[in-house]
Amino acid sequence: MAIAKPEELLLMFLILTTLYGTSISTFYKVGDSAGWSIPGSSDYRSWSSSKTFVVGDTILFQYDQQLHNVLLVHLHDYHSCNVNTPIATYTTGNDSFFIGKHGHYLFICGIPGHCEAGQKLDVRVPNS
Numbered sequence: 001m002a003i004a005k006p007e008e009l010l011l012m013f014l015i016l017t018t019l020y021g022t023s024i025s026t027f028y029k030v031g032d033s034a035g036w037s038i039p040g041s042s043d044y045r046s047w048s049s050s051k052t053f054v055v056g057d058t059i060l061f062q063y064d065q066q067l068h069n070v071l072l073v074h075l076h077d078y079h080s081c082n083v084n085t086p087i088a089t090y091t092t093g094n095d096s097f098f099i100g101k102h103g104h105y106l107f108i109c110g111i112p113g114h115c116e117a118g119q120k121l122d123v124r125v126p127n128s
């Protein structure tokens with residue numbers, strides 16, 4: 001087989017990095033068209049369990065900022081719906097969260113009663 005020319009190697013490199021980049025990073029809108037709200041017929045458990053999240057993905061929370069917000073919380077606060085000790089708080093109504101490393105990311109809405117009504121999201125990102 002002939003030795004590839006430098007420009008052919010460059011082209012191969014560009015194709016491979018493009019394919020690699022698009023296959024590993026996905027942009028997810030939480031809740032799809034319903035966005036981030038008190039869940040109706042479908043809950044966020046089924047939404048997240050239908051996805052395979054990987055490092056490099058981004059998840060976007062879209063909601064009416066008069067009605068909701070997003071808290072990144074610890075596991076015990078996720079389970080008890082405690083809104084008082086979040087790790088981070090997002091309030092713009094269009095909040096993107098970049099998954100920079102593997103882990104277990106837990107989100108709840110901080111408005112009283114919403115987490116209890118099911119506005120909570122569990123995103124597991126395995127060590128790849």
Ligand SMILES: *[C@@H]1O[C@H](CO)[C@@H](O)[C@H](O)[C@H]1NC(C)=O
Binds near residue numbers: 060095096
């Ligand atoms: C919401 O955020 C996404 C991702 O950052 C951006 O592409 C989109 O334009 C934003 N939408 C609005 C309405 O600001």
Ligand SMILES: [Cu+2]
Binds near residue numbers: 038067068114
């Ligand atoms: Cu809410």
